[in-house]
Amino acid sequence: MDAKFIYLTQSDTTAGLLSADPFRLNQIKGRQPYKPILAEVDCYETLKKFTRVPVLFRNRVRRSQKTTFIYPNHQSFRVVKDESHLMFLRKFSIMYSSSANKTGSVFDIQEAIKMCDIIVIDSRGIFAGIPSKIFKINKIKIKKIR
Template sequence: MSVILTQTDTTVGLLSQDDKKLQEIKSRKPSKPFIKVYKNFKTLLASGHRIPDKYKNNIRRSKKTTFIVKNRAFRVADVSLDSQILKDSSWHYSTSANESGKNFDRDFCVEKADIIIENKERLSQNSSSSLYKINHKKRKKIR
């Protein structure tokens, strides 16, 4: 599986369906999971995620928001670039495009990525997604 460097719906990200490659690039502990980004809400549900009924509309309509349900982090994000590679895949693991604890460094990312997708606006580091932990009873904002 390839590692893709691209502008995500939030910031510059590394995407792949191989979480081991992303762990290696980021020098990240295997115990720390990656966010799984789905191309639409239907795909999220088809993957086996159990979403509390009272939050389904909130998740379906959310923008730039990551949710944690039963220790599984996910986000629904429309493909913002006209890239067939991203459109053909129903999900990717996602992480910010940087070394752990550092800011975006284009040279580092270009060296590590197999595929680079960017448009005329180029790649720019923006704020990360909001993060909520939800269960059947409550929703807690983490960032």
């Protein structure tokens, strides 16, 4: 498996496109090349390599499920806890993730297949689910974004 490919897979929340290259994901989705994109990590230890979690929110980040946090360094990460998706993600430790639809449109499986290089299907199949909750945190405050 090569991390530079774009994978279509069922993530812990919804059908998603995953890649190690955030610029390629933005290009395929028709977004600005430098638009921030969330990263999925396989464990809390991997998260600590990329950002520092404020002391006030460490417990919340560790216990949260299907939740993305935007950290003080303006990077966003989600620690995946769903075993089905985690089996795939452990091969890479970290992957950039985006929903499998063009920006501003609804999920269409045919469009998603055209956008990806490799399709990864597990027992759940591929479907549009509920997107993750997003919170922005700094040293002392938390704000719900979605």
